[in-house]
Amino acid sequence: MFINTIKQAIEKFKxxxxxxxxxxxxxxxxDSVALLEVFCLLQKEYKLSLFVSHYDHKIRKNSYKxxxxxxxxxxxKSIPFFYTASPVPLYAKREKLSLEMAGRELRYRLWYFLAKKYDLQRVALAHHLDDLAEEVFLKIIRGTGKRGLSGIPIKREDLIIRPxxxxxxxxxxxxxxxxxxxxVEDPxxxxxxxxxxKVRHLLIPYLEQNFNKNIKQNLKKVALIxxxxxELIEDLAKKHYEKLKSFDGKNIRLKLYDLxxxxxxxxxxxxxxxxxxxxxxxFRVSFSHIENLERLLTKHVKGPVYLPxxxxxxxxxxxxxxxxxxxxxxxxxLEIKTEGEYLLPNQEILKVYKIKTSEIKKTPLVMCFSAKKLSFPFIIRNRKPGDKVFIPSLGHKKLKKFFQEKGIPHHLRDQVLIIEHEGKIIAVWGIYIAPAYRPKEDEEVLVLEVFPLK
Incomplete structure (x- = not known):
């Protein structure tokens, strides 16, 4: 009977x-022992390959047991076993999180990593109806929108499932x-x-005894609705998101007017x-983070908005x-004397190499120069007081004003790479290359490409 109920949920919610x-x-x-048993019983019918992850939070001295x-x-049961241990209390203290939130964050981070590394299609968790009721009450206590009242999703991003x-x-x-x-019992x-x-042992039993003994079942109905x-709102949001978003290197941009x-x-x-x-x-995103994004959108705050x-x-x-x-x-x-790789202060790698014009890759992480004009050595640096850029037909312009005109936020300006050759600024990363240094057809090209440090 129990197995049939689980199979119905699996089929209904795919x-x-x-x-x-x-x-x-x-x-x-x-709960998790039951989950393991159920999946072993369903393994043959669904032709599943099973793996187990155990996360040791190092909260109790004997947690290794x-x-x-x-x-x-x-x-x-001859099932591959992944064991991971981490001192969650130390992480919680460092990140200023509750033990529960710190453990949750680290567990999910691990599961997504394992899923990607070992080509796993699903991560099954043992959350049940009592957990759903607890989560709804916790969201109400801490403050939530309508989304929070749906409690725990039965499926998340087609990876996390809760049968x-x-x-x-x-x-x-x-x-x-x-x-x-x-x-085993966890004390x-x-x-x-x-x-x-407190919600589990005090609040819910009190409500069941004094208000409605079927409160969990009623919360289940509300959560389902x-x-x-x-799900409808999520689908609409995804359609709009695909139209709004673009990428600038590793950053995501949303079209302001359409948003x-x-x-x-x-x-x-x-x-x-x-x-x-x-x-x-x-898990760290709060109501105030979302409200600050809305204020940034309407210019009520100048920004930037700091997020978790x-x-x-x-x-x-x-x-x-x-x-x-x-x-x-x-x-x-940084003096660039020859082709090769150079470590930048922001822990990125600058790769310098030569190619033909036909092989140029146009991405925000690449800048290309005429190899005849940009000869070794040259300088890569960030801005300094008094910097000026020479713009043909306009003359010299202060770098500060140039950044303002190009819409580079204040907090990003120290990160912008400046290319200096023979004592003059000949390029500003991603914004400007002096015309004389731009590559022409059928000539050798000197490429500067940035990579994150692995």
Whole structure:
């Protein structure tokens, strides 16, 4: 009966396809042991390849025992086992996060990494109906929009799946006991210092006893209705996002005018699509971050808007840009004496090489010069006081004014590479090349290309 209920959820929400490679997140607790058992029972029918990930948060001294328990389960079932350990309390302290949020962020980061490295199509988690109810109440307590009231999605980005989401903890327990399975108990689940545990052990039982014993089932209905509406909004947002976005190197830009024409609801959803694409930690995004983006859009704040994970958003001429936070660099000067690779102060690699004109790649990370004109040695540096650029027919112009005219934000100007030859600025990265140094047809080209440090 329990297996049939799970299969119905899998079919209804298209959680699996035959032949999928599935990573199971197994802590060793009751719920995850049930998840492992269910997928082993479904493995032949769906032709699944199964893998297990166990994350040791290093919160308890004897947490390694849980890892050994899961390892033994995997050994018995001949399932590949990934063990990862990380001192989550130290990470939480460094990043100023709660233990719960820090652990969640690190786990998801790991799962996405494993999925990409080992070509896994699904990551299955053991969240159930009781977890869904807890999450809805937590979102209300902390403050949320309508999206938050959908609780925990049963499927996320076609990778994360939660096949137990609409069965209760009690149903899972009965299944485990009927199968004669063993599990480990995590004592932190009863620690009332965690808000989630207060909701689980105090708030929900109180509401069930004094208001409605079916409150979890009712929340399930509400969450399903909202989730269906949210899926529609998400689809609309994705269609608009594809039309709005463009790339400037590693940065994402949104067309400012078109973005303003959309409803506030769609705009806010588009911000989250940007966050997903640049791998910004979504768990850290708060109401104030989204409101500040809206104020930036309407010029009520000048920007930049600082986002979690060292990301920023800023306005440019006709666009709203999202990028990794840029820290001000001290002045540097790098002499380029020959072809080869050079390490830049921002931990990027500058590659210098020669090619033919026909082989030129036009990207924001490449600049091309006439090899006859730009001879070795030359200088790569960032701006310094008094810099001027010579513009034919206009004469010399201060670099500061040149940046203003080109819409380069203040906080990015120290990062812009200046190319100096024979004591003169002959190029500003991505903006300007002196006409005499531009490559002509059928001549050798000197290429400067930037790569992130691996």
């Amino acid at each position: 959680l699996l396809q035959k032949g999928d490679r599935v990573l199971l997140a197994i802590s060793g607790g009751l 849980d890892a050994m328990f899961v390892y033994q389960l995997c050994k018995q 137990f989401l609409f069965v209760s903890k009690e149903e899972i327990r009965r299944f485990v006991e009927e199968r004669g399975l063993k599990w 932190t689940n009863n620690d009332l210092r965690f808000v989630r545990n 909202i989730a269906e509406e949210e 303003k024409q959309l409803s506030t609801t769609l705009r806010k959803r588009i911000y989250f699509l940007v966050f997903q694409e640049i791998n910004l930690p979504l 994970g060292d990301y920023i958003a800023y306005r440019g001429p006709g666009y709203l840009a999202f990028s990794k936070k840029v820290f001000n660099l001290p002045f540097f000067e």
